[in-house]
Amino acid sequence: MFRPTPANLCPTMRVRYFDISVPICEEMLVWPGDPGVKIERSRHVSHDATILGARLALGSHTGTHLDAPLHFSAGEGTVDAIPPEALIGPARVLDLRGNIEIGRAELEAAKIAPRSRVLLRTDNSNWVRRGPMPERPAHLTGEGARYLVERETLLVGVDGLSVDLPGRHEAHLALLGAGIPLLEAVDLSAVEPGDYHLICLPLRLAGGEAAPARALLLK
């Protein structure tokens, strides 16, 4: 019987997919104080089938997710209004491993093209799935965020739970204030720095300030 697999689907296609989404499960890392993920599985046996289902409880910022301007009251933009054109297209994974603070100097050195999508690979990718989160994870400084606004960046992706240091808000305020969507908590540990095509799609949460998302890179 035919079963779709990558091999028999597109034998001549050279695209390779990298799933940079964090798997959603009860053991995943969540923000300190967040009640976490609950997955309640169900099982219904009928005359001809055994049907499995599940009910999920999770935060809108759980795992890989998109922040919209409304998250920081930095505008009225909601997650369901982020244009697909921002979420889909060429993206560059920058190698920022070894840095805790990512400011203008580090980003200038990376030579970011104007109006591009950037994903910052840091050491955060090492713990973003299961934790523990260090006290000072790698983060964008306010100055770094303002540089990305100057470059008219289309989308910023980070491998930590937040683009800011915990308790700080400058990077969120600068980026969301400029209408730039933030893709947070992607796992970049398996992707080499370089150029890709990004597809990230948040759930269509009506009026949401953020939503869980799936994110893939194509090479």
Added chain:
Amino acid sequence: MFRPTPANLCPTMRVRYFDISVPICEEMLVWPGDPGVKIERSRHVSHDATILGARLALGSHTGTHLDAPLHFSAGEGTVDAIPPEALIGPARVLDLRGNIEIGRAELEAAKIAPRSRVLLRTDNSNWVRRGPMPERPAHLTGEGARYLVERETLLVGVDGLSVDLPGRHEAHLALLGAGIPLLEAVDLSAVEPGDYHLICLPLRLAGGEAAPARALLLK
């Protein structure tokens, strides 16, 4: 200040996106007996920002979603294991409006190419967002589903909450048994029948039998 919009993002790009996902909100249509969607919004005021958040409770089959073989114990395939190659690629929207039962004859008339992705546009699109669901919504018959298996279909999308008539399981068993992922509860009311490029991404729910998804068509 620069704000990414479709117009200034890709002025020369001719791609047009159609969001066929059902908006997620408390008023949306859910399966009879399902406890429905709960969205608990939060607001935190700090010295420099007002931060909005939300906690979500919903079923794994709520709104637009992907069914994996495990949903009907029709195999061990989970939603996080569906290959991106099945979820992304050319897809045809078939015009099946006016039909309640969709069987082999209706699908043969639509001349489906082998190994293609098909989305069945029926009158279900008229109520899939808010209901009410009629007693006999448009659905695939077991014979129709087996025809799609014969055609080695890569993915089947429907605009009802289920590919089967309520209480029936033949179409699920045939399609999921052949490893064909099901995209259920898409709203096709705004897309003309014809050829598109589909991008549908379910959340990466570890070991899930299904997961909520975002689905776009590109023309």
